[in-house]
Amino acid sequence: MTIQVFTEVEKRGHEQVVFFHYPQARLKAIIAIHNTVLGPALGGCRMRPYQSEAQAIDDVLRLSEGMTYKSSLAGLDLGGGKSCIVADPEMSEGRRELFLQFAACLNDLAGRYITAEDMGTSVSDVMIMREVSKYAAGYAAELGGAGDPSPWTARGVFNGLLAAVERKFGSKDLTGRRIAVQGAGHVGAYLIGHLVKAGARVTVCDTNRKAIDRVKEQFNVEVVDPEKIYDVTCEVFSPNAIGQTINHDTLKRLGCSVIAGGANNQLIDSSVYETLESREIVYAPDFAINAGGVISVGAEYIPGGWKESWVSEKVHNIYNTIHRVLEESVKRKKFPEVVALELAKERIREAQARKGRR
Numbered sequence: 001m002t003i004q005v006f007t008e009v010e011k012r013g014h015e016q017v018v019f020f021h022y023p024q025a026r027l028k029a030i031i032a033i034h035n036t037v038l039g040p041a042l043g044g045c046r047m048r049p050y051q052s053e054a055q056a057i058d059d060v061l062r063l064s065e066g067m068t069y070k071s072s073l074a075g076l077d078l079g080g081g082k083s084c085i086v087a088d089p090e091m092s093e094g095r096r097e098l099f100l101q102f103a104a105c106l107n108d109l110a111g112r113y114i115t116a117e118d119m120g121t122s123v124s125d126v127m128i129m130r131e132v133s134k135y136a137a138g139y140a141a142e143l144g145g146a147g148d149p150s151p152w153t154a155r156g157v158f159n160g161l162l163a164a165v166e167r168k169f170g171s172k173d174l175t176g177r178r179i180a181v182q183g184a185g186h187v188g189a190y191l192i193g194h195l196v197k198a199g200a201r202v203t204v205c206d207t208n209r210k211a212i213d214r215v216k217e218q219f220n221v222e223v224v225d226p227e228k229i230y231d232v233t234c235e236v237f238s239p240n241a242i243g244q245t246i247n248h249d250t251l252k253r254l255g256c257s258v259i260a261g262g263a264n265n266q267l268i269d270s271s272v273y274e275t276l277e278s279r280e281i282v283y284a285p286d287f288a289i290n291a292g293g294v295i296s297v298g299a300e301y302i303p304g305g306w307k308e309s310w311v312s313e314k315v316h317n318i319y320n321t322i323h324r325v326l327e328e329s330v331k332r333k334k335f336p337e338v339v340a341l342e343l344a345k346e347r348i349r350e351a352q353a354r355k356g357r358r
């Protein structure tokens, strides 16, 4: 894989991409700031032993752009950004020095980018960065921070799923509806709690036996092998594990009428739009339905800091967002994901126009 950085940045519309190199702290990091029209760019920091520099650049550019649209559609006054640190996420020796140095890099950007935990990083890394920088979000709830974003993500997914079910069946009542949940991790397990409480019949799978045992202990759910989840006769398929599980092969097996889940990048690519449309499967765009976590983490930066009532209202609003996206999708005769992107971009354009006039 090769990548032309400026070509890519021009195509995606990034404002700034910064490469940091501090060998004493073994830090090699990239921060990508996609758009700050609505506010500072917020997005997590991934730590991975990337196989190539191109892979790291591609990851950070793609994900930071996605954050712009996620925050915009969620009605947040935040822009989109992301960072990656090229290192083994299991590293323990020197980890503190590495994150202190990364926090100094955040300070160099003076708040244009705010980081948070992501794949390979954790709240304890955020707490290290907080010692020297206020630009690391998602710190411990005991200290007034947002804490674990997953319960909020799951609650938002539940609200968005109701809107999608309502669009398909004319009622958001889940009583007796069969929902196939792929993944019972942080988001999946909380989501199952909401679904069971709402009267749905849940079938779940996970590649990790412990995750399955945990949900089985708490809820009355059916369990299937991970590969069998696509064959479950259900009304809703809810992906909450890895990306790209909706592809041409799985679509041959999926018999659902609605797809609504928390996983990022659920669709393999836009080539599946046609199949989903022709089969009249209602799809809730992933970046619209899974914004609960960023809403909660972003709330640390509202005046007065994180507030449950503020987060709760915005997460509740994910129902309205999905409702609007699906309604506009019919009006504009476009696939929901395309419409969600359009709405996110429209909000940014309007904010830009207001700024331009001032």
Ligand SMILES: NC(=O)c1ccc[n+]([C@@H]2O[C@H](COP(=O)([O-])OP(=O)(O)OC[C@H]3O[C@@H](n4cnc5c(N)ncnc54)[C@H](O)[C@@H]3O)[C@@H](O)[C@H]2O)c1
Pocket: 149, 150, 151, 153, 182, 183, 184, 185, 186, 187, 188, 205, 206, 207, 208, 211, 226, 240, 241, 242, 243, 262, 263, 264, 290, 291, 293, 294
């Ligand atoms: N945690 C959040 O707040 C948040 C926010 C937005 C989006 N997401 C997205 O939601 C998804 C789940 O996040 P999470 O925090 O719950 O992660 P997690 O790692 O806690 O849970 C994912 C679960 O999926 C399981 N899994 C992996 N591959 C699988 C497969 N092929 N089939 C079935 N199960 C499989 C894992 O064993 C794990 O239990 C991810 O795509 C993540 O990017 C999470």
